[in-house]
Amino acid sequence: ISNHSSMDMEVDEDTSGQLNMRGVFLHVLGDALGSVIVVVNALVFYSYWTPCPEDGPCINTCIHDHCAENITQMAARMNATELEKIPVAGPCWVLYLDPALCLIMVCILLYTTYPLLKESALILLQTVPKQIDIRSLNEKLRKLEEVEAVHDLHVWQLAGSKIIGTAHIKCKDPETYMKVAKDIKDIFHDEGIHATTIQPEFAIVDSDVGFEAVSKCELPCRTQCALKQCCGTLEKTTAK
Ligand SMILES: [Zn+2]
Ligand SMILES: [Zn+2]
Ligand SMILES: [Zn+2]
Structure with a gap:
């Protein structure tokens, strides 16, 4: 029984003692998540986003400014066939994908880093380790x-x-x-x-x-x- 308990303790020490490896893992995880988000954004943007042409009229419903209002007023005067010829930029949700994914990544990193930060801080403060009474x-x-x-x-x-x-x-x-x-x-x-x-x-x-x-x-x-x-x-x- 004593042999068994000492083995358990060694396993426990191995899992709790790898602060540096956990730090390295989280660093790599952050880099990898960032790269994945960039790739996903690029693919989505490339396949879904329709941009305005270089010149000529264009309706971009994602931007609200006075020029866009003028285009809308202009569009109101036109008939249906003329209106169909004006290219429309969109869809707008593509523009929110990058900030949304980045915020999610920040949440994941904060959630996974906090325990490591806390453990390291307690060591630096020279507190009694939590497994010792x-x-x-x-x-x-x-x-x-x-x-x-x-x-x-x-x-x-x-x-x-x-x-x-x-x-x-x-x-x-x-x-x-x-x-x-x-x-x-x-x-x-x-x-x-x-x-x-x-x-x-x-x-x-x-x-x-x-x-x-x-x-x-x-x-x-x-x-x-x-x-x-x-x-x-x-x-x-x-x-x-
Ligand atoms: Zn010993
Ligand atoms: Zn003494
Ligand atoms: Zn003392």
Whole structure:
């Protein structure tokens, strides 16, 4: 079962990790759609559109200006046989085909590009990838018997499948940490995080002196730096 689930995850990573290929595909799709529209327009225009002759009277119902009005008035004075000799330009719908198809193409491209744009923007903003539940990851790490506290847990991604994780993990002593290090790595691996940087910390004071002593970082920067750290001391740290 575990083999099966890891295979599923790899397939999932392959489909979500091809941001560049999706970008290239959309670029080519846009070019191809543009070319198809030009060809279709040319064929339709060539086979359906009847233009006015170079000289002589002509009725173009697609254009509304005062000259056209004069031609209509002139046409009203003529009899039916004379009127039939005046060439008529049209049909008018051919003129609307190009802008209509181009607007449809713009809609298709916007609709297909938006998810890619959103995904890329979220990576650039260094958000936690959507397939990772950072709360449950935190819970799993804290559930390990030997782990006393977890803080400064950060997860972000470089590309579709390259997810980075960092954490401070507090244990009783180096021996306990080495025992649990493989399990910690496995928890990150199961979440799809394969590049991890973990700072082990060991309780200097006895862990049963109280909650505060367990939860705070053993290797803080200077105290006046608290506000400049992303997790700071104001935020609630997680301890067992
Ligand atoms: Zn791994
Ligand atoms: Zn720490
Ligand atoms: Zn932080």
